[in-house]
Amino acid sequence: MRVAIDAMGGDLAPQATVEGALLYDKETVGKHKLVLFGDNDVIEQEIENHHFSKPNNISIYHTTQLVEMSDQPTVALKQKKDSSLMKGLQMHHEGEVDAFVSAGSTGAQMVGSLFILGRIEGVHRPALASFLPTEGGVVLLIDVGANVDCKPVHLLQFGIMGGIFINYIYGIKNPRIGLLSIGEEKSKGNEVVLAAYNIMAAKIPNFVGNVEGRDILHGRADVIVMDGFVGNSILKFAESVMGVFGTTFKRNLGKNLFSLLGAFMVRHAFKEMKSSFDYQEYGGVPLLGVNGISIISHGRSTAKAIKNAIRVAVNMSEKQVNQHILEELKHRGSE
Amino acid sequence: MRVAIDAMGGDLAPQATVEGALLYDKETVGKHKLVLFGDNDVIEQEIENHHFSKPNNISIYHTTQLVEMSDQPTVALKQKKDSSLMKGLQMHHEGEVDAFVSAGSTGAQMVGSLFILGRIEGVHRPALASFLPTEGGVVLLIDVGANVDCKPVHLLQFGIMGGIFINYIYGIKNPRIGLLSIGEEKSKGNEVVLAAYNIMAAKIPNFVGNVEGRDILHGRADVIVMDGFVGNSILKFAESVMGVFGTTFKRNLGKNLFSLLGAFMVRHAFKEMKSSFDYQEYGGVPLLGVNGISIISHGRSTAKAIKNAIRVAVNMSEKQVNQHILEELKHRGSE
Numbered sequence: 001m002r003v004a005i006d007a008m009g010g011d012l013a014p015q016a017t018v019e020g021a022l023l024y025d026k027e028t029v030g031k032h033k034l035v036l037f038g039d040n041d042v043i044e045q046e047i048e049n050h051h052f053s054k055p056n057n058i059s060i061y062h063t064t065q066l067v068e069m070s071d072q073p074t075v076a077l078k079q080k081k082d083s084s085l086m087k088g089l090q091m092h093h094e095g096e097v098d099a100f101v102s103a104g105s106t107g108a109q110m111v112g113s114l115f116i117l118g119r120i121e122g123v124h125r126p127a128l129a130s131f132l133p134t135e136g137g138v139v140l141l142i143d144v145g146a147n148v149d150c151k152p153v154h155l156l157q158f159g160i161m162g163g164i165f166i167n168y169i170y171g172i173k174n175p176r177i178g179l180l181s182i183g184e185e186k187s188k189g190n191e192v193v194l195a196a197y198n199i200m201a202a203k204i205p206n207f208v209g210n211v212e213g214r215d216i217l218h219g220r221a222d223v224i225v226m227d228g229f230v231g232n233s234i235l236k237f238a239e240s241v242m243g244v245f246g247t248t249f250k251r252n253l254g255k256n257l258f259s260l261l262g263a264f265m266v267r268h269a270f271k272e273m274k275s276s277f278d279y280q281e282y283g284g285v286p287l288l289g290v291n292g293i294s295i296i297s298h299g300r301s302t303a304k305a306i307k308n309a310i311r312v313a314v315n316m317s318e319k320q321v322n323q324h325i326l327e328e329l330k331h332r333g334s335e
Numbered sequence: 336m337r338v339a340i341d342a343m344g345g346d347l348a349p350q351a352t353v354e355g356a357l358l359y360d361k362e363t364v365g366k367h368k369l370v371l372f373g374d375n376d377v378i379e380q381e382i383e384n385h386h387f388s389k390p391n392n393i394s395i396y397h398t399t400q401l402v403e404m405s406d407q408p409t410v411a412l413k414q415k416k417d418s419s420l421m422k423g424l425q426m427h428h429e430g431e432v433d434a435f436v437s438a439g440s441t442g443a444q445m446v447g448s449l450f451i452l453g454r455i456e457g458v459h460r461p462a463l464a465s466f467l468p469t470e471g472g473v474v475l476l477i478d479v480g481a482n483v484d485c486k487p488v489h490l491l492q493f494g495i496m497g498g499i500f501i502n503y504i505y506g507i508k509n510p511r512i513g514l515l516s517i518g519e520e521k522s523k524g525n526e527v528v529l530a531a532y533n534i535m536a537a538k539i540p541n542f543v544g545n546v547e548g549r550d551i552l553h554g555r556a557d558v559i560v561m562d563g564f565v566g567n568s569i570l571k572f573a574e575s576v577m578g579v580f581g582t583t584f585k586r587n588l589g590k591n592l593f594s595l596l597g598a599f600m601v602r603h604a605f606k607e608m609k610s611s612f613d614y615q616e617y618g619g620v621p622l623l624g625v626n627g628i629s630i631i632s633h634g635r636s637t638a639k640a641i642k643n644a645i646r647v648a649v650n651m652s653e654k655q656v657n658q659h660i661l662e663e664l665k666h667r668g669s670e
Contacts, residue, residue: 135582145517148525182480182567190483190564213571217579229525230565232517236548237569241576244552247470252604262600269587269594 003313004097007038007046008066008084009104011300014038017103018046020306021058027307030057032314035097037061037084063087067104069299073111085109089116092292099293099313101284103301109294110146110287117292120322122329125150126289127158128228128296129165130235131282134219138282140166141216141224145232146287152195153335155179155225159204160328161288162223168319169312177204178211178221180230186210192227200225203332283308286316289325293317338648339432342373342381343401343419344439346635349373352438353381355641356393362642365392367649370432372396372419398422402439404634408446420444424451427627434628434648436619438636444629445481445622452627455657457664460485461624462493463563463631464500465570466617469554473617475501476551476559480567481622487530488670490514490560494539495663496623497558503654504647512539513546513556515565521545527562535560538667618643621651624660628652 007017021034036043040062047054065083067076080086085104089112092100102109110128119126127143142162147154159177166172179197181189186197188210200207208221213234216224226234253259283305284297293316297309316322342352356369371378375397382389400418402411415421420439424447427435437444445463454461462478477497482489494512501507514532516524521532523545535542543556548569551559561569588594618640619632628651632644651657 133583135579148517180568182483182564190562193564213568213573214575216572217575226568227525229517229528230568233515233548233561233565234569234572237551237572238548238576240549240552241573244470245580248468248607249604252607253601254604259601259604262597263604265597266588266594266601269584269589269598272583272587 001099001314001317002033002035002097003310004035004037004061004088004092004100005306005310006084006088006100006102006104007036007043008063009102010297010306011103012302013103014042014046015049016301016303017306018043019050019303020301021310022047022050023303023307024310025055025058030055032057034058034310035061035091037063037088037091039063061087061091067108069105071105071108073105073107076105076108077111077115086112086116089113089292089294092294093117098317099295101295101297101306101309101313103284103297103299103306103309106145106296106299109296113287113290113292113294117290117294120289120291120326120329122326122333123161123289124157125154126287127154127161128287129162129285130231131285132216132235132238134217136219139216139219139222139224141226141231141235142288143226143228143231144235145228147228149229150192150227152192152199153333155192155196155227156199156203156335157289157329157333159200159207159223159225160333161325162225163204163206164321164324164328165286165288166222168321168324169315172222174206175222176206176208176220178208178224180213180216180224180226181210182212184210184212196225199335283310283312286312286321291322293322336433336649336652337368337370337431338645339370339372339396339423339427339435340641340645341419341423341435341437341439342371342378343398344437345632345641346438347637348438349377349381350384351636351638352641353378354385354638355636356645357382357385358638358642359645360390360393365390367392369393369645370396370426372398372423372426374398396422396426402443404440406440406443408440408442411440411443412446412450421447421451424448424627424629427629428452433652434630436630436632436641436644436648438619438632438634438641438644441480441631441634444631448622448625448627448629452625452629455624455626455661455664457661457668458496458624459492460489461622462489462496463622464497464620465566466620467551467570467573469552471554474551474554474557474559476561476566476570477623478561478563478566479570480563482563484564485527485562487527487534490527490531490562491534491538491670492624492664492668494535494542494558494560495668496660497560498539498541499656499659499663500621500623501557503656503659504650507557509541510557511541511543511555513543513559515548515551515559515561516545517547519545519547531560534670618645618647621647621656626657628657
């Protein structure tokens with residue numbers, strides 16, 4: 001298959017994006033065609049920097065524009081048609097490539113994916129998912145920012161799509177689907193959640209009911225469904241916690257040599273803990289529900305993250321996730 | 336003044352509640368009248384256990400019922416009128432005491448406060464606030480669970496009430512009021528937040544605009560306003576994080592003697608960090624907007640937490656917080 005990579009997108013681009021593609025190519029021994037979208041000269045230079053001669057299965061698609069983080073997504077969609085981001089999506093839509101990966105502006109990628117690729121038949125609203133580590137593994141939160149003001153049927157569909165994704169891509173069979181609420185009882189929640197509970201209980205076989213904020217990290221569900229406003233707030237909060245903890249911990253250590261030595265001795269356990277909160281392992285998550293494969297990677301994606309994002313893209317295609325979404329939503333995707 | 340304490344409410348009651356009252360009394364040298372609501376024999380026994388002879392300014396108000404955590408709040412309101420919780424609120428309403436403190440069922444206390452005490456004139460919806468530690472101090476989140484499906488004017492009032500509370504009770508002058516959203520720009524948010532932004536910008540002098548989830552712990556605002564569904568989810572998530580981190584950290588340490596020794600050496604910094612996430616320092620927060628003083632303490636409140644909660648109750652009365660709410664809402668509390 002052919003995967004398009006937005007070589008210009010992300011804080012560490014084009015270095016990390018090009019290197020990530022090269023790493024993936026090396027691991028898979030040139031099995032897939034990779035197309036790097038972006039400035040031809042810049043990309044060629046990057047490839048040279050990595051002392052690679054460009055393998056035959058890697059090509060460059062020259063684009064002249066760049067979507068900046070400050071660009072309004074809808075404006076970028078209209079005015080930056082020749083950006084690596086929008087052109088990559090366009091070529092995917094036209095069937096020139098089979099998937100698209102970017103670590104660029106999440107907002108622009110969401111808007112671009114939605115308008116250029118369109119939606120899978122039956123999907124009301126494509127959704128963005130993200131992993132958080134739990135005590136025993138990971139949990140997928142969906143939606144984490146693509147949709148606010150969701151209706152109950154949207155939450156139902158998020159649950160179905162999230163379940164399909166981690167089943168086929170991460171091998172979690174019969175994933176347990178939960179609904180974020182402010183109490184475990186089905187009588188707890190806001191209007192939308194109360195209604196969503198009943199629909200999800202009727203339509204999702206492995207629905208485990210409400211999950212409270214305190215249980216997100218305890219692994220009581222494999223997928224937790226929520227409105228994108230709530231999901232975005234919780235995800236960003238979670239991402240900031242490690243940093244704040246590090247700062248507070250260091251301050252508390254003070255200048256005491258004894259405790260500084262202790263900190264040195266536990267640095268490994270700390271690093272492990274931090275890496276469990278590391279998005280790089282997951283690489284990226286697809287905008288689920290769009291009629292194509294658009295993998296959204298973290299803005300700070302390293303080469304390793306990009307490599308893993310390409311793997312997700314390939315798996316999405318090989319495991320026919322979108323086909324499963326289409327079929328499942330036909331059966332269970334409406335009220 | 337006279338403070339009612341629900342001696343039977345909370346995981347550690349009646350031990351912690353009675354001891355907390357005694358500690359407060361000792362610190363303030365019997366300055367205020369404290370009334371312990373609950374079973375007379377049980378409370379007298381507790382006082383004896385602490386080797387105190389009951390000071391004259393501490394009295395017991397005998398009640399025969401108990402609100403259990405499993406009780407539906409509205410049912411408790413109707414059927415447990417002689418519980419320490421409902422009777423304490425009733426006596427406060429009748430002017431027999433000037434404030435009420437409980438670590439019992441938060442739901443029952445909210446419902447009881449709302450229906451027995453009523454609302455301050457002009458308040459649409461009383462709100463529950465809670466503190467989180469930040470890199471440089473604390474931040475007050477409001478609402479954390481009293482209200483779901485909020486309207487923009489509710490969020491405006493939460494901001495005003497939260498600002499008055501931390502100004503008068505915690506001495507934070509001109510507190511910065513923020514609005515939780517999914518982006519800093521005023522164009523980011525859901526329908527309610529977009530509308531609330533404009534009202535808050537017009538009515539709150541120290542409105543600092545939108546605050547994202549990632550900035551909650553960075554101290555960009557002193558008060559952050561949110562719908563109770565979101566606030567409850569974030570607060571519970573935050574409360575669970577320290578526990579999950581501890582577990583993960585310990586697991587990562589493994590059986591390695593070197594790292595176990597290191598952990599021993601940094602235990603103090605860890606403890607400090609954990610205590611900064613400790614609700615006990617704050618003791619409790621009032622249900623802001625009810626026509627009275629109803630301090631809601633954490634279910635796991637220790638004697639120290641109860642002591643601090645009584646202090647908040649006394650300060651609420653002495654600083655005339657409800658009077659300020661009444662006046663401020665008259666000026667700025669509507670659209």
